[in-house]
Amino acid sequence: MTRIAYFGPRGTFSEQAARTFAGAEELVPAETIPKALAAVRAGDADAACVPVENSVEGPVTATLDGLVEGQPLVAVAEALLPVHFSVLTRGDGAPIRTVASHPHALAQVRHWLEANLPDAQPLASSSTASAAVGVQDGEFDAAVTAPVAVEHYPLTVLATGVADVADARTRFLLLRPPGPLPEPTGADRTSVVASAANRTGTLAALLNELATRSINLTRLDARPTKSNFGEYHFFIDFEGHLAEPRIGDAVAALRRRCAVRFLGSHPRADGLPGTREPGAENADFVAAGDWVAAVRKGGVA
Amino acid sequence: MTRIAYFGPRGTFSEQAARTFAGAEELVPAETIPKALAAVRAGDADAACVPVENSVEGPVTATLDGLVEGQPLVAVAEALLPVHFSVLTRGDGAPIRTVASHPHALAQVRHWLEANLPDAQPLASSSTASAAVGVQDGEFDAAVTAPVAVEHYPLTVLATGVADVADARTRFLLLRPPGPLPEPTGADRTSVVASAANRTGTLAALLNELATRSINLTRLDARPTKSNFGEYHFFIDFEGHLAEPRIGDAVAALRRRCAVRFLGSHPRADGLPGTREPGAENADFVAAGDWVAAVRKGGVA
Numbered sequence: 001m002t003r004i005a006y007f008g009p010r011g012t013f014s015e016q017a018a019r020t021f022a023g024a025e026e027l028v029p030a031e032t033i034p035k036a037l038a039a040v041r042a043g044d045a046d047a048a049c050v051p052v053e054n055s056v057e058g059p060v061t062a063t064l065d066g067l068v069e070g071q072p073l074v075a076v077a078e079a080l081l082p083v084h085f086s087v088l089t090r091g092d093g094a095p096i097r098t099v100a101s102h103p104h105a106l107a108q109v110r111h112w113l114e115a116n117l118p119d120a121q122p123l124a125s126s127s128t129a130s131a132a133v134g135v136q137d138g139e140f141d142a143a144v145t146a147p148v149a150v151e152h153y154p155l156t157v158l159a160t161g162v163a164d165v166a167d168a169r170t171r172f173l174l175l176r177p178p179g180p181l182p183e184p185t186g187a188d189r190t191s192v193v194a195s196a197a198n199r200t201g202t203l204a205a206l207l208n209e210l211a212t213r214s215i216n217l218t219r220l221d222a223r224p225t226k227s228n229f230g231e232y233h234f235f236i237d238f239e240g241h242l243a244e245p246r247i248g249d250a251v252a253a254l255r256r257r258c259a260v261r262f263l264g265s266h267p268r269a270d271g272l273p274g275t276r277e278p279g280a281e282n283a284d285f286v287a288a289g290d291w292v293a294a295v296r297k298g299g300v301a
Numbered sequence: 302m303t304r305i306a307y308f309g310p311r312g313t314f315s316e317q318a319a320r321t322f323a324g325a326e327e328l329v330p331a332e333t334i335p336k337a338l339a340a341v342r343a344g345d346a347d348a349a350c351v352p353v354e355n356s357v358e359g360p361v362t363a364t365l366d367g368l369v370e371g372q373p374l375v376a377v378a379e380a381l382l383p384v385h386f387s388v389l390t391r392g393d394g395a396p397i398r399t400v401a402s403h404p405h406a407l408a409q410v411r412h413w414l415e416a417n418l419p420d421a422q423p424l425a426s427s428s429t430a431s432a433a434v435g436v437q438d439g440e441f442d443a444a445v446t447a448p449v450a451v452e453h454y455p456l457t458v459l460a461t462g463v464a465d466v467a468d469a470r471t472r473f474l475l476l477r478p479p480g481p482l483p484e485p486t487g488a489d490r491t492s493v494v495a496s497a498a499n500r501t502g503t504l505a506a507l508l509n510e511l512a513t514r515s516i517n518l519t520r521l522d523a524r525p526t527k528s529n530f531g532e533y534h535f536f537i538d539f540e541g542h543l544a545e546p547r548i549g550d551a552v553a554a555l556r557r558r559c560a561v562r563f564l565g566s567h568p569r570a571d572g573l574p575g576t577r578e579p580g581a582e583n584a585d586f587v588a589a590g591d592w593v594a595a596v597r598k599g600g601v602a
Contacts, residue, residue: 055525057362057525058524061358103404200515200518207502211505214501222520229472
């Protein structure tokens with residue numbers, strides 16, 4: 001049985017996401033994102049389920065920073081969850097002076113809080129579900145949580161379906177130690193982190209390796225190396241699967257140019273097929289390689 | 302007298318940064334970054350001082366998101382502050398069960414807290430100084446603050462010089478409504494936000510406009526547009542001043558390619574001069590333009 005460590009405690013969006021990956025997994029909560037990754041690296045879990053990007057708040061930096069250091073982990077699957085929240089209280093009629101949640105969640109319900117709980121001070125907790133635990137313990141008066149949280153904690157639902165942006169979504173990754181890649185599906189995403197020296201044109205050169213092969217970027221995030229201001233790790237996501245000739249060609253080119261860590265090729269949760277352009281289909285790469293091989297042998301020109 | 306709204310309350314790093322900009326300003330605290338920007342847009346302040354980037358935690362997303370919408374604001378100066386913290390308590394000997402600060406600050410003292418206050422629950426507050434107010438009010442037991450905070454709040458210093466990364470720094474911007482640009486100094490930074498359609502090669506094409514003119518990027522951040530997953534505003538910082546021919550040429554090229562908002566040209570706080578390469582000096586741009594003009598008149602070839 002696969003053991004999945006998720007960013008917990010019980011009742012988080014990460015738990016909801018972990019449930020989507022298969023039926024028979026054992027799900028184990030980890031208190032923080034670094035601890036979920038550490039559980040896989042230590043062999044205490046087979047995989048970790050953590051958020052990587054939200055359509056409103058952007059990248060989940062703890063996940064990105066956790067992937068660039070330590071033993072390599074690769075994404076083998078992703079899940080896309082709609083993000084609307086429930087607001088939970090003890091239901092004892094006491095005034096609501098504090099409302100807690102993960103900072104990403106608080107940022108996504110700011111307008112709702114201003115309109116509905118203007119006197120409550122927002123406080124950030126380590127996760128949405130730990131805020132529910134805090135309400136239970138009397139530490140906070142209200143928690144902004146995943147809808148599933150109320151199934152785990154005996155609290156009262158003050159409001160549900162709460163979200164400032166109606167169609168906000170969060171993308172989650174299922175991360176494992178390196179091993180056989182998932183099969184290509186025609187609607188895949190590949191992720192790498194590229195760490196290049198700070199020289200004029202370095203990033204443009206990396207992106208050109210993708211653009212010149214008609215590979216569409218889906219995300220680019222620069223995270224500081226934490227040593228020198230102005231030096232970054234570039235997290236680059238793009239359409240396609242490493243098994244495809246055009247993607248393998250591009251990733252090899254990145255590897256020639258700088259330090260690259262492979263972060264996985266896996267099916268896209270939204271099922272969108274990769275962009276293709278004439279002359280940059282996989283068949284074109286194969287045919288052009290075959291032609292060069294033939295020319296080298298003096299066969300054709 | 303110039304009135305500067307800073308990300309407060311009193312005793313934040315933003316207040317420290319605002320003090321570096323000149324002597325005789327009136328400093329007015331704003332509760333949040335959006336409120337500091339709104340004060341300038343409403344004419345209640347002449348300028349706003351807010352953090353934009355930390356060498357460990359990366360971009361300050363509230364500042365980036367606040368610059369892309371609403372009336373345009375431009376950076377006219379920046380300040381670079383070393384970031385080490387003080388930990389303040391009421392000094393009444395009570396056990397420290399909670400320790401509050403801005404999420405960026407908590408992230409930068411995580412190891413220190415684990416080693417020195419392992420039983421205290423970290424809680425995020427809206428600013429470092431508001432955490433100090435919370436300690437005063439009995440809401441939290443300890444606050445991680447700027448060193449200057451203890452001058453404003455009657456609290457006890459439990460520790461000082463606290464930082465997981467010894468040379469962490471935060472960069473602050475002084476933002477004003479559009480007006481005459483600061484004079485070029487030879488060690489300047491220019492910032493734009495470019496919003497391009499999601500098409501293969503779009504970002505590479507934008508960065509090529511800089512690289513081909515030997516202009517060195519200093520930062521690139523993708524912020525979600527909040528509407529469609531996979532669509533981003535690109536915040537691009539690079540060496541040089543818009544008054545320089547090579548920079549004006551590049552910014553015009555970006556403007557041809559996509560929607561661009563100018564976010565300012567101002568002296569770099571670290572005084573580093575821009576990278577220059579043969580054939581891409583400002584004199585080369587002027588001479589080449591003069592030559593084309595002469596050729597157009599049939600003068601030379």
